[in-house]
Amino acid sequence: MSAEVINKEDGSRAPAGEKSKAATILKVSDLKIHFPIHKGLFRKRVGEVKAVNGVSFEIKQGETLGLVGESGCGKSTTGRAVLRLYDPTAGEVIFEDRDIAALSAEEMRATRPRMQMIFQDPQACLNPRMTVGSIIAEPLVEHTSLSGQQRREKVMELLEAVGLNADYVNRYPHEFSGGQRQRIGIARALALDPDFIVCDEPIAALDVSIQAQVVNLLEDLQRERGLTYLFISHDLSMVRHIADRVAVMYLGKIVELSTVEKLFDDPKHPYTQALLSAVPVANPEIEASRERVILTGDVPNPSNPPEGCVFCTRCPVAVKKCFTVPPVWRELNPDQFVACHLVE
Amino acid sequence: MSGGVLRNSTEEVPVVQKGDSVLSVQDLRTVFHTQDGLVHAVNGISFTLAPGELLGVVGESGSGKSVSMMSLLKLLPMPPAEIVEGSVHFGGRDLLQLSDAELRQLRGGDIGFIFQDPMTSLNPVFNIGFQIMEPLRIHMGMNKKQAADRAVELLELVGIPSARQRLRDFPHQFSGGMRQRVMIAIALACDPKVLIADEPTTALDVTVQAQIIELVKGLRQKLGMAIVWITHDLGVVAGIADKVAVMYGGQIVEYSDVASIYSDPRHPYTQALLRTLPTQEGGRTGRLVSIPGQAPNLNAPPAACSFAPRCEHVGPKCWAANPPLFDIHGQHSSACWLESEGGTA
Ligand SMILES: Nc1ncnc2c1ncn2[C@@H]1O[C@H](COP(=O)(O)OP(=O)(O)OP(=O)(O)O)[C@@H](O)[C@H]1O
Ligand SMILES: Nc1ncnc2c1ncn2[C@@H]1O[C@H](COP(=O)(O)OP(=O)(O)OP(=O)(O)O)[C@@H](O)[C@H]1O
Ligand SMILES: [Mg+2]
Ligand SMILES: [Mg+2]
Numbered sequence: 001m002s003a004e005v006i007n008k009e010d011g012s013r014a015p016a017g018e019k020s021k022a023a024t025i026l027k028v029s030d031l032k033i034h035f036p037i038h039k040g041l042f043r044k045r046v047g048e049v050k051a052v053n054g055v056s057f058e059i060k061q062g063e064t065l066g067l068v069g070e071s072g073c074g075k076s077t078t079g080r081a082v083l084r085l086y087d088p089t090a091g092e093v094i095f096e097d098r099d100i101a102a103l104s105a106e107e108m109r110a111t112r113p114r115m116q117m118i119f120q121d122p123q124a125c126l127n128p129r130m131t132v133g134s135i136i137a138e139p140l141v142e143h144t145s146l147s148g149q150q151r152r153e154k155v156m157e158l159l160e161a162v163g164l165n166a167d168y169v170n171r172y173p174h175e176f177s178g179g180q181r182q183r184i185g186i187a188r189a190l191a192l193d194p195d196f197i198v199c200d201e202p203i204a205a206l207d208v209s210i211q212a213q214v215v216n217l218l219e220d221l222q223r224e225r226g227l228t229y230l231f232i233s234h235d236l237s238m239v240r241h242i243a244d245r246v247a248v249m250y251l252g253k254i255v256e257l258s259t260v261e262k263l264f265d266d267p268k269h270p271y272t273q274a275l276l277s278a279v280p281v282a283n284p285e286i287e288a289s290r291e292r293v294i295l296t297g298d299v300p301n302p303s304n305p306p307e308g309c310v311f312c313t314r315c316p317v318a319v320k321k322c323f324t325v326p327p328v329w330r331e332l333n334p335d336q337f338v339a340c341h342l343v344e
Numbered sequence: 345m346s347g348g349v350l351r352n353s354t355e356e357v358p359v360v361q362k363g364d365s366v367l368s369v370q371d372l373r374t375v376f377h378t379q380d381g382l383v384h385a386v387n388g389i390s391f392t393l394a395p396g397e398l399l400g401v402v403g404e405s406g407s408g409k410s411v412s413m414m415s416l417l418k419l420l421p422m423p424p425a426e427i428v429e430g431s432v433h434f435g436g437r438d439l440l441q442l443s444d445a446e447l448r449q450l451r452g453g454d455i456g457f458i459f460q461d462p463m464t465s466l467n468p469v470f471n472i473g474f475q476i477m478e479p480l481r482i483h484m485g486m487n488k489k490q491a492a493d494r495a496v497e498l499l500e501l502v503g504i505p506s507a508r509q510r511l512r513d514f515p516h517q518f519s520g521g522m523r524q525r526v527m528i529a530i531a532l533a534c535d536p537k538v539l540i541a542d543e544p545t546t547a548l549d550v551t552v553q554a555q556i557i558e559l560v561k562g563l564r565q566k567l568g569m570a571i572v573w574i575t576h577d578l579g580v581v582a583g584i585a586d587k588v589a590v591m592y593g594g595q596i597v598e599y600s601d602v603a604s605i606y607s608d609p610r611h612p613y614t615q616a617l618l619r620t621l622p623t624q625e626g627g628r629t630g631r632l633v634s635i636p637g638q639a640p641n642l643n644a645p646p647a648a649c650s651f652a653p654r655c656e657h658v659g660p661k662c663w664a665a666n667p668p669l670f671d672i673h674g675q676h677s678s679a680c681w682l683e684s685e686g687g688t689a
Pocket of ligand 3: 075076120200519520
């Protein structure tokens with residue numbers, strides 16, 4: 001790994017490998033987010049969607065943790081909970097030694113600018129009645145004392161950084177293409193120079209060249225200012241490129257967490273293996289001749305997860321025990337964790 | 345998801361004659377009227393689609409992929425959009441000449457459309473069951489019970505767990521990828537003859553994506569459904585497309601069978617795009633490659649090659665005139681002066 005980290009105090013570069021010694025910026029312990037299910041005329045509570053069901057991980061200052069997993073497994077919910085956009089049902093989110101859930105509204109307001117989110121659905125954060133310029137400037141108005149002129153300069157700088165034409169500054173969100181809108185969301189998230197960003201599918205709507213430009217930008221910021229990322233993505237080759245460590249989620253739980261090298265070279269969990277085998281390759285000959293691993297079996301329901309291992313209903317190698325006993329989360333090797341009965 | 349095809353009945357497989365096309369688009373041009381003047385988003389696009397064929401559309405963000413496909417069915421708000429030229433032949437009629445009522449009949453019926461942004465096209469105030477059942481009742485004449493059963497079947501096909509229970513849920517209660525799959529289910533509901541899918545799998549993990557691709561393959565074989573599939577994922581295109589159209593600056597700059605795009609890309613933009621792919625093998629790479637320069641400003645119709653300012657092979661011809669598509673062989677063409685007689689730009 002050629003990555004370097006920056007020591008925040010004196011700005012000196014730390015050699016590769018130092019990241020693991022850096023301070024922990026975020027610590028999530030046994031996080032649960034359950035959404036109530038209501039039914040009937042009186043909206044009686046009849047159960048809950050266990051979107052996130054006991055998730056623990058740490059991220060070090062200046063590190064990128066990749067978060068991958070099946071659609072609907074709870075990645076966005078985890079990301080939102082980390083920024084306290086949801087209140088946890090149980091568990092803790094510690095950001096720089098302070099429990100996010102315990103912060104007062106005023107303390108949260110002071111912390112907000114340092115933690116930002118690039119939303120999966122750019123629509124969610126783009127007010128249709130505001131021009132792009134004012135959307136990006138809004139956090140600057142709220143949290144900084146920049147003058148109007150300084151704000152305009154900053155907005156132009158941000159637009160250029162994400163590859164958008166500065167001529168577009170007075171356009172409205174609906175006047176942009178899907179990928180252009182996503183970049184507006186990225187520019188807005190970067191406006192306040194945050195320390196930590198939850199990137200939820202930040203590049204999914206972008207062509208490969210713009211993806212490269214945005215990822216290079218995120219990496220430059222990390223190198224120059226020690227930014228920390230939780231990088232949620234379905235694009236495994238990009239995760240492989242940008243992440244230091246990767247967590248694999250399935251049905252509300254993390255099933256494997258390793259360094260990027262170990263995860264891609266030696267995936268341990270059967271779900272991770274299935275996932276890696278399904279990555280499409282940009283070569284028609286290889287694509288025509290390959291056998292896709294199609295997962296079969298019942299797709300489990302997060303309001304009623306299986307009793308044993310979360311993956312048991314679709315696991316190609318499951319044995320009896322997997323259906324009844326949840327596997328323990330254990331460290332196989334340093335920096336390599338897995339929850340599976342069958343891994344030695 | 346149980347794989348297989350939507351319906352198990354013994355419906356007839358359409359007899360496909362060679363050379364037949366279900367959809368034929370000629371010289372389509374769309375502009376937007378804005379405060380700062382016209383935006384020339386689509387600048388003369390032509391293509392045909394045979395039954396069962398899958399055309400992959402790739403290209404730069406903002407190059408007009410979504411706007412051109414939405415123009416086919418007049419799905420853009422007009423104004424500000426205006427389709428200034430072109431024809432779109434489907435079932436013996438020019439769609440651009442049809443009334444709104446006639447077009448509504450086709451949308452969601454014979455032509456299915458999956459929008460790029462599920463959150464803007466799913467209605468937040470209706471539950472998703474209603475949104476899937478509505479087209480079934482309108483286009484297929486189903487009663488409530490039949491439509492509900494079919495909706496469950498469709499949601500199961502796209503891999504939504506406990507589908508029946510979820511009919512009453514609202515879009516915000518679904519994850520990004522689940523919303524996208526609801527959109528796919530709606531588009532497929534009435535067995536369309538043509539499916540236009542605008543980045544239908546961007547929010548899906550690769551295993552669910554593989555399931556959707558298998559589903560679509562089955563539909564093509566069994567129902568002869570023709571598909572336009574817009575995507576940025578060149579791996580997906582390699583796996584599913586018969587033909588590929590590469591777009592830049594509101595035009596198709598290269599068109600080809602799928603194999604040649606990867607083995608013999610001719611347009612300098614296509615070549616540059618393929619060079620930006622991150623490599624799958626090996627450890628962490630250095631900086632990713634992007635194409636230097638900016639996307640073209642679309643405030644005038646192209647008078648020169650729109651890629652010229654970023655092109656490494658640029659020559660005097662490129663600044664003088666916009667190159668037409670030149671045939672290279674059979675199904676392969678490229679809009680680049682390098683392919684013109686004499687072979688110089
Ligand atoms: N507001 C809500 N109310 C009820 N259920 C919800 C809500 N938000 C999310 N869910 C459910 O929680 C689960 C996890 O959703 P989440 O959006 O975190 O998934 P995800 O991993 O980000 O998926 P994707 O990759 O498709 O974006 C899903 O089953 C979803 O239906
Ligand atoms: N309402 C509008 N007013 C003005 N310009 C618009 C409007 N809608 C789209 N455009 C412009 O038209 C061009 C084509 O947009 P389109 O959405 O077709 O791009 P795309 O190829 O689908 O890109 P992406 O890959 O990012 O989705 C873009 O440059 C966009 O800025
Ligand atoms: Mg999500
Ligand atoms: Mg688009």
